[in-house]
Amino acid sequence: MTEEPLDLTPLYRVLEQYRAQRGALIPVLQKAQELYGWLPKPVLETIAREMRVPLSQVYGVVTFYAQFYLTRRGRHIIRQCDGTACHVRGAGRIISTVENRLGIRAGETTPDYRVTYEVVYCLGSCGLAPVAMVDDQVVGHLVPETMVKIVDQLQ
Numbered sequence: 001m002t003e004e005p006l007d008l009t010p011l012y013r014v015l016e017q018y019r020a021q022r023g024a025l026i027p028v029l030q031k032a033q034e035l036y037g038w039l040p041k042p043v044l045e046t047i048a049r050e051m052r053v054p055l056s057q058v059y060g061v062v063t064f065y066a067q068f069y070l071t072r073r074g075r076h077i078i079r080q081c082d083g084t085a086c087h088v089r090g091a092g093r094i095i096s097t098v099e100n101r102l103g104i105r106a107g108e109t110t111p112d113y114r115v116t117y118e119v120v121y122c123l124g125s126c127g128l129a130p131v132a133m134v135d136d137q138v139v140g141h142l143v144p145e146t147m148v149k150i151v152d153q154l155q
């Protein structure tokens with residue numbers, strides 16, 4: 001799949017707001033990630049240049065914090081819980097079913113960037129086990145068939 005060209009105009013708008021502020025690197029990176037969904041190399045290079053920070057320092061920050069992504073994410077993010085409560089209620093079977101359905105392993109993104117599928121270890125909703133977050137929605141009492149239906153509906 002070909003990458004769409006990256007429009008850096010909105011990033012320059014963000015940089016305009018923060019350029020004069022010392023220590024604004026993290027908020028700028030957060031805003032940039034909101035704009036692009038992840039942090040592509042040209043975005044990091046632009047931020048480093050415009051904020052007058054070494055690129056190595058920018059990479060240092062981005063790799064230190066788990067909130068930043070250096071690879072492109074899917075349009076939809078599914079986080080399947082496989083913590084203890086969810087595991088004993090069959091999360092493992094849901095995970096293998098979804099992996100088969102999407103043709104990827106947990107932790108990967110489909111080649112068309114439709115879905116990123118992740119496994120996490122407790123979403124704080126153990127009473128609803130097994131649980132997944134589908135984008136911003138918590139879905140509980142899952143069975144593999146329900147999850148397949150949900151996955152198929154994501155565009």
Ligand code: FES
Nearest residue numbers: 081083086123125
């Ligand atoms: S173990 Fe799955 S929500 Fe807590």
